[in-house]
Amino acid sequence: MLLVNLAGLALIALIVWWFWLYRPPEAALADEAVEITVENGVYQPARLRVAPQKTVTLRFLRKDESPCAETVIFPDLDISTSLPVGKPTTVQLPPLEPGEYTFHCQMQMYRGVVKVDSESG
Numbered sequence: 143m144l145l146v147n148l149a150g151l152a153l154i155a156l157i158v159w160w161f162w163l164y165r166p167p168e169a170a171l172a173d174e175a176v177e178i179t180v181e182n183g184v185y186q187p188a189r190l191r192v193a194p195q196k197t198v199t200l201r202f203l204r205k206d207e208s209p210c211a212e213t214v215i216f217p218d219l220d221i222s223t224s225l226p227v228g229k230p231t232t233v234q235l236p237p238l239e240p241g242e243y244t245f246h247c248q249m250q251m252y253r254g255v256v257k258v259d260s261e262s263g
């Protein structure tokens with residue numbers, strides 16, 4: 143019983159770490175176009191900062207052949223795009239209000255965020 147509880151606690155700790163504490167180290171200031179590499183389970187860079195009301199073009203270059211990496215989804219923006227391996231794919235973001243817009247693969251293993259705030263303008 144104790145063992146089960148410990149395993150449960152460890153799992154909770156892992157979930158907390160993954161969803162709330164873990165922050166990918168990369169932060170990029172996005173101008174008009176940014177290239178994002180899709181490889182080894184991470185978007186590179188995974189955190190983008192852009193100014194509000196500015197159109198931004200993201201060029202995804204997928205190097206990971208696993209089906210996990212195939213689709214990139216921006217749930218808040220109704221964007222879902224298939225990424226062919228080795229071929230840069232452009233995703234155009236509309237002008238955005240300040241806030242955070244996550245993007246991820248269909249299983250949410252790859253995860254990234256576009257942060258829109260006026261300080262980066």
Ligand SMILES: [Cu+2]
Nearest residue numbers: 210247249251
């Ligand atoms: Cu995935």
